[in-house]
Amino acid sequence: MGYKYQKKDILKIGYDTIRKNGYHNVGINTILQNANIPKGSFYNFFASKEDFAQQVLQFYGENSGKFISEMLSDKRHSPYNRLKNLYRELISQNEEDQYASGCILNNMANEIGGLNKPLSTVIDKIFMNWMYLLADCIKEGQLLGEIRDDHSALELAEYIHTGIYGAYSRMKMTHDRLYLDNWFKMTFEFISS
Amino acid sequence: MGYKYQKKDILKIGYDTIRKNGYHNVGINTILQNANIPKGSFYNFFASKEDFAQQVLQFYGENSGKFISEMLSDKRHSPYNRLKNLYRELISQNEEDQYASGCILNNMANEIGGLNKPLSTVIDKIFMNWMYLLADCIKEGQLLGEIRDDHSALELAEYIHTGIYGAYSRMKMTHDRLYLDNWFKMTFEFISS
DNA sequence: TAAAAATTAGACTGATTGGTTTAATTAAAA
């Protein structure tokens, strides 16, 4: 049977709440209400708000890693098109909240990255993990001759993904996908060979 | 003579404090301490924390606008090189705080852009104002044949500036300029014709 | 089944939040 509440469920609520509202703007009480748990249970699972945020990021990083990995190993498409499909999908996922929130990793990086070393370390690890997944696919595309190879696969991966983070910043202002689409169009033009 | 405190000085302190620490992470009391003013004076000048943030952004937007405008009208260099000089300079400015803070406009956009309509409207106006300055210079470069013209000047402007915003997100994790430099190298290669 | 451990529950705490209030002081306008 197990106990009443599942850590995983609280992390899921926390992910959603923090992604949409930010870190400092969200109090523990909001998490408790959204997850419908008493404070004692929260602090039974998590040592502090910061520890919670860390686990939320980890949770998200692992799920996203799996998703990226699956999208980039779909052998029905070429590497370049697999990349395009991934970002097409990531862009589409923002429709759910009217393009208001973006990616929790980027949000946290911008909000507290420069101030909180433990959290920025976690964010960096997750990010680099994704980059290696991207770089593998890009490398494949370079060998096939469909992606330019005057820059390393890892550099291109980082260029692509930081690019969409910049576009998220603008997306939040306008609440539409125009900037994401423009970024998509131009980036994939620039990296094709 | 005038009164004891100057609104402009408080805005300058506010700009610095909020840029480095975020919006929700900074309380009015911190601003009061940093600016060395009593609470009564603050609320004499500003209606609320949100109003204050709005005026801080406006203040920054105008100063930055002037700076961008000057850099982009330096006729000793070609348009393409003026752009490069501008971003070289913007990157360098981040050394002061060990690449931990980035741009207040981008930070605020990411932290509260999706939640606060009045503030996101201000941010958007300032951003677009900059974009028109950039686009004018890019247009010039396109006519000279040194910047690719298969995308509109405004689209390229937006692409460039959202690009550096993405790089800021990464810069905050690593606290160095590597990502900024990589972004710079690749972007200016991609947009040259 | 008995004992130990983990979890649930929410009242409580001290510090901090954005903002108000009232009085004293200073500068500008008449």
Next chain:
DNA sequence: TTTTAATTAAACCAATCAGTCTAATTTTTA
């Protein structure tokens, strides 16, 4: 110079913050 308005000053307020505490309950282990 007198009156009015703006500014300075800081004590004060209700609400909220992250986190603690103790007791009851439930699950696991022995």
